[in-house]
Structure formats: structure tokens, C-alpha cells
Amino acid sequence: MNVRSLNTRLASMNPIAIILYGLIIWFVIAFLIYPNLNIYGEIFFKDGKFTLEAAEKLLSSERAMKSLYNSFILAFSLVVTVNIVGITLVLISEYFDIKGAKILKLGYSTTLIYSGVVLVSGYKFVYGEEGFMTKLLVRIFPSFDTTWFHGYWAVLFVMTFACTSNHFLFLSNAIRKIDFQTVEAARNMGASAWYILRRVVLPVLKPTIYALTILTFLTGLAATSAPLILGGKEFQTITPMILTFSKSMTSRDLAALLALILGLATLVLLTVMIRFERKGNFMSVSKVKSELVKQKIRHKVGNVAAHILAYGLFVLYIVPVVLIILFSFTDSASITTATLNPNSFTLDNYIQVFSSMSAFKPYLVSIVYAAAASVIVVALTLAVSRLLHKYNNKWTLALEYSLLIPWILPSTLIAIGLIVTFNTPKLVIGNSVLVGTVWMLLIAYVIVHIPFTLRMVKASFFSLDGNLEDAARNLGAKPFYTFRKVLLPIILPSTLAVLALNFNGILADYDVTVFLYHPLYQPLGIVIKNSTDAQAAADTKALTLVYSVILMIMSTITLYFVYGRNSRT
Known part of the structure; x- marks a missing residue:
């Protein structure tokens, strides 16, 4: 123009x-x-x-370099754990015929209604040093370490369940679009359920899994709430360190450099994701698709194990939500001692x-x-x-x-x-x-x-x-x-x-x-x-x-x- x-x-x-x-x-x-x-x-x-003074300060700062190392360790760890849990949730709720699947889906989707600092604070309220589950374990095992939910493993545990919401949204939608005719054809040719899952179903989901993997890695790299609340001094990551450095004029350039490194890592990973999407072609070749029918697990032991796993994950997801709701109706003494007593229930918190x-x-x-x-x-x-x-x-x-x-x-x-x-x-x-x-x-x-x-x-x-x-x-x-x-x-x-x-x-x-x-x-x-x-x-x-x-x-x-x-x- x-x-x-x-x-x-x-x-x-x-x-x-x-x-x-x-x-x-x-x-x-x-x-x-x-x-x-x-x-x-x-x-x-x-x-x-x-x-290059800022770069020299960064390289000479043990805390800053340790935070970079911890962030990448967390990101790589989450790629493994979130994909395992996330894919498992989707298979349980959408692919396999599991009893009570609708109830299970409600439990698995709780991370859609609370996330970030609310979710992390909820998990700390349940499993932290003063948490309900920790107090319960101490009553059963008096020598139980009350500081167990702390550091890298606590952050990894919470973020693993927090980050499966993307899998539940996008991978569930992708698996519903699988052509059932290809699954049925593989079964008629004598393929086992495991072979069909590994060689027919999962390859079709690869583009979505690749995208979710990159998003998970980026989430782990830029994690804020979980490392700040649960990581403690022994597991500090990039973002909490950036927050610390940004509060001082003398170290603000160091905060900016750490943020820039985070930005460069984001750009590189997004570029990789785009290349994967352009190279990959995993679409179904069937012209007339049929709706996917949930698969029964015919192996008795396998079926029982799948149901135990499904409901075990359901409990892990639902317990923080239930306890947050219950304790919101109790008095301060019950919250402090993490004990539920019918006499302590009140509406005073909401009224206030x-x-x-x-x-x-x-x-x-x-x-x-x-x-x-x-x-x-x-x-x-x-x-x-x-x-x-x-x-x-x-x-x-x-x-x-x-x-x-x-x-x-x-x-x-x-x-x-x-x-x-x-x-x-x-x-x-x-x-x-x-x-x-x-x-x-x-x-x-x-x-x-x-x-x-x-x-x-x-x-x-x-x-x-x-x-x-x-x-x-x-x-x-x-x-x-x-x-x-x-x-x-x-x-x-x-x-x-x-x-x-x-x-x-x-x-x-x-x-x-x-x-x-x-x-x-x-x-x-x-x-x-x-x-x-x-x-x-x-x-x-x-x-x-x-x-x-x-x-x-x-x-x-x-x-x-x-x-x-x-x-x-």
C-alpha cells in the first residue's frame, strides 16, 4: 500500500x-x-x-546456576511423569471400559476448576507439615517425618497432577476421533490389545502428545507457585530466583538475564514443536470413520489392576478438593489442628x-x-x-x-x-x-x-x-x-x-x-x-x-x- x-x-x-x-x-x-x-x-x-557483566554475575552466582539446573531437571521430569499420568487418565476415561468412568472423569477434571497457587496451596494443606494427611499418618506412625512433603519430590508430585489438565482436554478430544474400524481390523487380524494400543492408537495421537510434551516442558521451566511454596531453599527454580533478584536494584540485571534465558528456551522449544507438526503425518487414512467403542480388558488380573489404578488416581485428585471444601466450613482451631469434628462446622468463615x-x-x-x-x-x-x-x-x-x-x-x-x-x-x-x-x-x-x-x-x-x-x-x-x-x-x-x-x-x-x-x-x-x-x-x-x-x-x-x-x- x-x-x-x-x-x-x-x-x-x-x-x-x-x-x-x-x-x-x-x-x-x-x-x-x-x-x-x-x-x-x-x-x-x-x-x-x-x-557482559550480567552474564559474568550469573555464571559466578551459585544460587542462580543451581536454579537454572533445577528448572531444567523439573521440566524434563515433568515431561515423563505428566505424560505417563495424563495418557493413563485419558485411556481410563475414554479408551478402556472402566466401571464408573463418568464419576472418574469428574474427579480427573478437578484440576480444570482450581489450578496455580490455589491448587498448590490445597495440596500443601493436605500433605504439608501441618496438613490433614500428615497429621493422620503421624497418629498411625508416631515417628513419621512431618516435613516429608517438601523439596523436589513434592514439587514434582503436585505439578504432575496439576499439568494433566491439558491432556484431559486435548488428548481426550483426539482419542475420540480415532477411527474404530482400524482398531477392529487389527483385532480381526489377531493383534493383542497391547499391540493395538501401541501400534494403532498411540501413533495417531502423536501430534497431540508432541504438542502437550512441549507445553509441559515450558510449564516446568517457568514454574512459580509450586517451587515457591513447596521447594524451599534446597529446590529453587528460575522464576522464584527471578522474583528474588528483581526486588533489588543491584541484581535486577541478573533477574532480566534469567528471564531472557527463559524466553530463549521458550522460543527454541516452540520452534521444535512447529517442526514436529510439519514433519509428522499420523492421520487416519479411513474415508468413512466410525465412532470409537470402549475396549474391554479381557485379562482378569489386568482388568482388576486397571480398576485399582483408576480409582487410586481418582482419590489422589479428589481428596484435596473435598478437604478444602470441608475445612472451609470449620473453625480456626480445626483448621490449625487439621481435625474434622462435627461440632466445629460453622458458616462463620463465609459470613466474615x-x-x-x-x-x-x-x-x-x-x-x-x-x-x-x-x-x-x-x-x-x-x-x-x-x-x-x-x-x-x-x-x-x-x-x-x-x-x-x-x-x-x-x-x-x-x-x-x-x-x-x-x-x-x-x-x-x-x-x-x-x-x-x-x-x-x-x-x-x-x-x-x-x-x-x-x-x-x-x-x-x-x-x-x-x-x-x-x-x-x-x-x-x-x-x-x-x-x-x-x-x-x-x-x-x-x-x-x-x-x-x-x-x-x-x-x-x-x-x-x-x-x-x-x-x-x-x-x-x-x-x-x-x-x-x-x-x-x-x-x-x-x-x-x-x-x-x-x-x-x-x-x-x-x-x-x-x-x-x-x-x-
Whole structure:
């Protein structure tokens, strides 16, 4: 597009649209491009001169190098454990004929309604030093070590179960699409159940398993909540170390370098995943597919073992949720001693949350942040999607790629980039300082959720019938009126679903929040994490349990309205 045609288009556009698109371009430059370029300057340039001082400090820091080592160990370990458990869950719930499969699926899907810091705090509440299961084991075995749930193995255990939610969502969907005719043909040729599973079923699932493996590795590499709450000093990983270094001006460049290493690892792994997807071709060749029929395990011992395994995993998944709900209705003494007594059940915790402003404040802060960020990011991506839908040129392509930057960078790097960039006045934001303000966290929430929202909203736009807009134009409708009255009502249901998912995800966020929150306005994620500390008051722990239950209820409602109403399984 040349300058003359660009000027012609600008002249034909509504002034409000020009201002809106100008704000979008400013936002992209100010918060997506500039901070992520500026971070390189903070690391490699001091007083205008190139330096490797940060790299030298990193190599000489035993704690920093140990955290890098621990992060990669955790990531590789999770690839093995999460795939084993995740594939097992999907086979139990979707492939094999297991009694009570519907109930089992409900238990396995509990990680969809509570995750992150809420999930980790729940597991610590059950298995930690003061946890219910630990106290129970001490009563049975008086010499039992109460500090057993700590360090690498505790982090690996919790994250293994936390990360299977992706398998449960995506691998379950993939296995349902397997052509049953190929399975039946293999059986008719005399193939055993194990051979069919290994040579017929799993190869078809390889693309999904590869993608989930990369996502699991990245999750382990950037883990925050589990290592911070359960890892202790002996198992510190990259993100908690970045958080520690970012609090000091003298070590902020070290935090930035660690975040950059995390970002480079993310880019490399995403590149590998794309190459696997392009090279792999594991699709079924059958033209007429038949629905997969659950397979009976004919070996008696194998069938019993499968059922024991299925219900054993069910117990592991469901126990933290059940205990969080039960203890949220008990008094502080019962929570402190981890004992359930019928006489201790009360509604006082819930009454306090909704009647005391100090108790409700963290919830209110999170609701305001989540609502504001969700609305802003949806409005932003609606405008961008409209632009991408209407114009197809190098400028809109550059805009789209710029908005996808947060997808290829870990949230830690984005947070550090904002901290090191906006801790001093910058012309691009009117010589203001954002660090230490309530706006910084809101901006970060919007940035992190742009890529997912843009992909979903853009897909809705490009599924519209082009004749609708042509008809409206022929009737004399202006572009904005057409968008507001014709296009928006059609894409509104899917847009509201994305808004609900974003709202749900932000409510208990910890990974971004911990770097950027205002001390006077602590969101739920920070309060829930603080309640896991040994010195936390019993009343605080009681309120945290109530917060967790409310979050699980809201997550369940959100998932039902987004996914459940269209499900027939």
C-alpha cells in the first residue's frame, strides 16, 4: 500500500476509528515492543557501552546456576511423569471400559476448576507439615517425618497432577476421533490389545502428545507457585530466583538475564514443536470413520489392576478438593489442628468474607482487576480483528504478529521487561513512572491475555458471512453501525465466552501478580500464597479456604457455560 492510497483510506475513515487505531499502535509500541527491546539494553549495555557483566554475575552466582539446573531437571521430569499420568487418565476415561468412568472423569477434571497457587496451596494443606494427611499418618506412625512433603519430590508430585489438565482436554478430544474400524481390523487380524494400543492408537495421537510434551516442558521451566511454596531453599527454580533478584536494584540485571534465558528456551522449544507438526503425518487414512467403542480388558488380573489404578488416581485428585471444601466450613482451631469434628462446622468463615470489608477486599481487588482487564483485552482484540478482517496488507500483518509477542515470551520476561522499563519516567508514556502503581498489574494482565483472545475473536470474525456486510453497505449503513448492529451480535456469544475464561484465569493469578501488585491492593493470588506460610494466622487460612471454594465454584460455572452446555459426553 503506497502513501497516496493510505491517505485516501485515512480520509475515508471515521475520526473515532482513526483515534482508536492510533491508540492500538501506541499500545503495541509502548507495552509490547519497547519493554522487550529495552530489557536487552538493561542487560548488555551500561552507560552506553556493551558489557557482559550480567552474564559474568550469573555464571559466578551459585544460587542462580543451581536454579537454572533445577528448572531444567523439573521440566524434563515433568515431561515423563505428566505424560505417563495424563495418557493413563485419558485411556481410563475414554479408551478402556472402566466401571464408573463418568464419576472418574469428574474427579480427573478437578484440576480444570482450581489450578496455580490455589491448587498448590490445597495440596500443601493436605500433605504439608501441618496438613490433614500428615497429621493422620503421624497418629498411625508416631515417628513419621512431618516435613516429608517438601523439596523436589513434592514439587514434582503436585505439578504432575496439576499439568494433566491439558491432556484431559486435548488428548481426550483426539482419542475420540480415532477411527474404530482400524482398531477392529487389527483385532480381526489377531493383534493383542497391547499391540493395538501401541501400534494403532498411540501413533495417531502423536501430534497431540508432541504438542502437550512441549507445553509441559515450558510449564516446568517457568514454574512459580509450586517451587515457591513447596521447594524451599534446597529446590529453587528460575522464576522464584527471578522474583528474588528483581526486588533489588543491584541484581535486577541478573533477574532480566534469567528471564531472557527463559524466553530463549521458550522460543527454541516452540520452534521444535512447529517442526514436529510439519514433519509428522499420523492421520487416519479411513474415508468413512466410525465412532470409537470402549475396549474391554479381557485379562482378569489386568482388568482388576486397571480398576485399582483408576480409582487410586481418582482419590489422589479428589481428596484435596473435598478437604478444602470441608475445612472451609470449620473453625480456626480445626483448621490449625487439621481435625474434622462435627461440632466445629460453622458458616462463620463465609459470613466474615461477605460481611467484613477487610476480608472481602482481596476478592474485590481481584474482581476489579479481572473485570477491567478482561473487558479491555476483548475490546482491543475486537478492534484489531475488525481491522484484520477488513484489510489484508503488510501493516495489518505486522500488527497481528506484534500482538502475538506475549505468546512466545514467558510471563516472567514480560513482567521483568515492564519493571526495568517503567521504573523511571519514559517519554512513550508521558514521562510517567508505572512501577509501584495499580496500573502496572492491569497492563500486564491485558498483555498476557492478548494472544489467546485475539486468536479466538479473530476466528469468530473470519467465520462471518461476507454477504452480511455487503448487504448492510448497499442499504446505506455506515461501517461502525454495521459492526455494532450486524456483526457484533453474531460474534458476541463466542466473545463473551472468551471474556469469561479470561476473567476466570485472572482472578487467582499469581505468576504475573507477584511481580507487579501494589502492596496496598493485594489480589487473591498473593493472599492465598501468603496463607501457606508457617507463620500465617489461623483466621487467614480459614478465609483462604473460603476464597478457594468460591473460586472453584466460579470456575465450574464458567467452564459449564463455555464448554458444558454443548457437551454430550
